[in-house]
Amino acid sequence: MAEPFVGPSAVAERGPAVPGRFDRPGIGTFLAYLLAIAFFVASIDGIGISVEDLVAGIPGIGRMIGQMFPPDLSRLDSIALALLETFQMALVGTVFGIVLSLPLAILATRSQTPHILLYGCSRALISLFRTVPDLVWALLFVIAVGLGPFAGALAIMIDTIGFCGRFFAEAMEEADHGPQEALTALGASRLGRVFCAVIPAALPSFIGASLFSLEKATRASVVLGLVGAGGIGIELKVAMDLFSYAQAATIILSIFLLVLVVERVSTFLRQRVI
Amino acid sequence: MLALQPRPLAADPIRVEAAAPTPLAGAAVPAAVDLDIRGMVKSFGEAKPVLNGVDLAVLRGQSVALIGANGAGKSTLLRCCLRLIEAEGGSVRLLERDVRRLAPRDLRRLRARVGFVFQRHNLVPRLSALSNVVHGAQARHAGARYWLHGLAPKAVREEAMHCLDLVGLPHIARQRVDSLSGGQSQRVAIARALMQRPQFVMADEPVASLDPNAGEEVMGLFSDLMRREGLTLLFSSHDLRHAVDYADRIVGLRAGRVELDGPARAQDFAGLREIYG
The missing domain is CATH 3.40.50.300 (P-loop containing nucleotide triphosphate hydrolases)
Incomplete structure (x- = not known):
């Protein structure tokens, strides 16, 4: 005789207990969450958020925007030259930064480094370059080599080494181990293995990180001008200090255009190459 | 007498009577x-x-x-x-x-x-078949000239093409290996092993x-x-x-x-x- 049909609900009744949707946090985790929320609330209080000040400031912003239009195009040629210098600074700094970050990244990759001491030193150097803000590097280089775009390019180079060094090392760490094993098995040197198996595997990440660092450097090079490290930043500062908002508008729009073009070209290249 | 001593099999669960390795046909001297x-x-x-x-x-x-x-x-x-x-x-x-x-x-x-052929071929995916075969020359030479077929000396490229010819794939030399079938990839891996002159x-x-x-x-x-x-x-x-x-x-x-x-x-x-x- 056939057994009576047992429906899903009946199975559920006698089956194992269904685990809860979420794990109940332990007392330590709960206290950590509580502390984080309390610190965030204290931070809001600490920075003195004031809705009244924000509302009162809106007419001032409106007035400034009103004075910005129409933008003043009388100094367009010198603004264009400063813009070109800004991009040159970003490009040269980024390219040198990328080139120098490659050997440093190889040393900072645990699976490729020739010695653990070199690994530690290169990781520390990359961390230093990455954690100190580019504006601080720019101030240091302005003191070292004087005012101008060279100081800015050096600051961008150091910042790029910090950024690309870390991403390149991570990409090489994640590279497929199979081709590396094949190169090892046929007696290739360490350098041969890195250049033949590791770098080709990590190349899409290298290109992505390099293009992103160019975009980042283009934006940063605008700000670096504010501390005298060349580029269009100083033009913007002077225009704002002299309340020439119409001229500032031209500068801001041209910066926007430059950053937009670099981002578009970068996206196009990333799609084509990767 | 053969240099190789066959291992005793008396206690083995699967006994094979003719366990001694086969010497090379017609060999007059013991094989190394x-x-x-x-x-x-x-x-x-x-x-x-x-x-x-x-x-x-x-x-x-x-x-x-x-x-x-x-x-x-x-x-x-x-x-x-x-x-x-x-x-x-x-x-x-x-x-x-x-x-x-x-x-x-x-x-x-x-x-x-020693040539080593892996189960999953272990070729470098973004490179051409020819570059992968040229890598085999690193067994004999060091230096950047053996990293890519574009950098390799003419004699090495010719030898790599000969190895590809031996596995029947001279026509895919310039194709990226990640566009090849599994069988083609494994043949390229065999060509790379041959390039070592193992x-x-x-x-x-x-x-x-x-x-x-x-x-x-x-x-x-x-x-x-x-x-x-x-x-x-x-x-x-x-x-x-x-x-x-x-x-x-x-x-x-x-x-x-x-x-x-x-x-x-x-x-x-x-x-x-x-x-x-």
Whole structure:
């Protein structure tokens, strides 16, 4: 005789207990969450958020925007030259930064480094370059080599080494181990293995990180001008200090255009190459 | 008398009567031993070692198939022979060198004389087939000229093309290997091994990732090339028919030990299947 049909609900009744949707946090985790929320609330209080000040400031912003239009195009040629210098600074700094970050990244990759001491030193150097803000590097280089775009390019180079060094090392760490094993098995040197198996595997990440660092450097090079490290930043500062908002508008729009073009070209290249 | 001493099989669960390795046909003098493994032990931290005292000798020019269930230690054994994985005990003499005592530079020189074909071909995906084959020349030369086919000297590129021709793929030389089929990729990997001008070839389940037709085609080509070039071959396989058809001798591993060792022609499939039991 056939057994009576047992429906899903009946199975559920006698089956194992269904685990809860979420794990109940332990007392330590709960206290950590509580502390984080309390610190965030204290931070809001600490920075003195004031809705009244924000509302009162809106007419001032409106007035400034009103004075910005129409933008003043009388100094367009010198603004264009400063813009070109800004991009040159970003490009040269980024390219040198990328080139120098490659050997440093190889040393900072645990699976490729020739010695653990070199690994530690290169990781520390990359961390230093990455954690100190580019504006601080720019101030240091302005003191070292004087005012101008060279100081800015050096600051961008150091910042790029910090950024690309870390991403390149991570990409090489994640590279497929199979081709590396094949190169090892046929007696290739360490350098041969890195250049033949590791770098080709990590190349899409290298290109992505390099293009992103160019975009980042283009934006940063605008700000670096504010501390005298060349580029269009100083033009913007002077225009704002002299309340020439119409001229500032031209500068801001041209910066926007430059950053937009670099981002578009970068996206196009990333799609084509990767 | 053969230099190789066949291991005693009296206590083995699968007994093969004709266990002595087949000497090369018509050989008047004893064949040299290209690979001599004694008491190899390797574990990966588990209580039970993956290799638990493996003894194996392979004669020059011989073709030996390693069979055994998953986890029997076939891949580990092959890798330990070239120190891609370090064994914990025992000795390995490969092409008259004591592998476990070699300094890094000498180890690289030895590896250069041994072609290794992997289950998943292990080619560099973004590079062309020709560049991948040119990599094989790094066994003999160092330097950036052997990293890409575009940088390689003319003679090296010609030799790489000849190797691709031997595996029947001269027409895909400039194609990226990630656009090739599994069978084509494995043939390129064989061409890369040939480019090394090896004296010994090891292959770790070379056709396991291929469909039956491609597997048959690649295995036939591989075996023919090894015989034509007079190379010693040690390959692992799950395909018992490949072991019988393409090897002179079959060695079965079970639980990290050699449990079967005999001429391929003397084996029957039912007997061989016992190694998986």
